[in-house]
Amino acid sequence: MSSIIVAFPKIEDAKAIKNLLVRNGYDVAAPCITGAQVINLADSLSDGIIVCGYKLADMVYSELYEYKPKSFEMLLVATKSLWDNCVNNDVMCLAMPIKVHDLLSTIEMMQQAQIRKRRKMRSQPRKRDEEEQKIVDEAKRILMELNNMSEPEAHRYIQKCSMDSGNSFVESASMVIAIYM
Template identity: 35%
Template sequence: MGSIIIALPRQETARKIKEILLRHGFGDTIAVSTAAAALQEIGRLSHGIVISGTKLPDMDYTDLLDCLPRYFDLLLLDTTQNVSHRRQPGLVAVTMPVKAYEFIDTVNMMLQNLDRQVVKRKDNKPKRTEKEENYIRNAKYVLMERNHMTEEEAFRYIQKSSMDTGRNMVETAQMILTLIYNEI
């Protein structure tokens, strides 16, 4: 099941929401007070939801929503007047105060939807050949040696470069190897 990040500036409110979630079996729950901290946590996770209000100390919810990766959705806690105006992909809004059972049902629905998307993505993902795996492994090794990265940092660098350029990881690894060997 996906992870839950509670991003609220008031730690007392975040603590209460976390307690409700934990009581209902949502164990992978993290509470943070800024959007930057939420995004940092997201970097470690595969998929999940971020529970937030409209304003965080460092970012508005619309900016946070724009920064979320593909397999993360935002559950916005807002007033009754504003919820009807919040229509964006990847956003679910609930009115405050919210009944606990409605809140839990919404969180459960969102996580189940994301879980299905992740499973579908894994099922459709073509398997790499040994040659393709070697390109990625060699590119990681070169990045680790030349740039003093850990294996995880090198992998994340290749992965992020791949997403930024719209290429798959094998093409990105080949590009890194080509650039480095052309320098020699």
């Protein structure tokens, strides 16, 4: 579950929202009153949601949006008249005064979106760098020449060795090179 950072210009407001979220089962990292605190805290966390007011002690929400890590989503709590500025970016908006149900359902929706994004990132294959790709290509070439395998057969052989041994694909390709050379 992603962490939540609450940031409002008054510490009492930030603590009240933090307590509300904690009572409803959410993990809140800390209440903050400055954008610098939010950025420092966000840098130490992997991902999450920043719930903030329009203006903090040292910056407005748009500056915070620019400086925050890309893995964090932002929920702006402000009057509807201030929403015009956040239409073109990825900032979610919630009207003041806050309704508990609206806040909780919006946070839940944002967390579900982050979970889907994480799953999508995990399902994509990891990109190999040039050096790793050279090792894999060399292992396939050796298997194709010495064992008369096709390229897909050599790939499947390395893949099976990798799965059987519990090593990475590149480590198994390195072992093939070491054995045959």
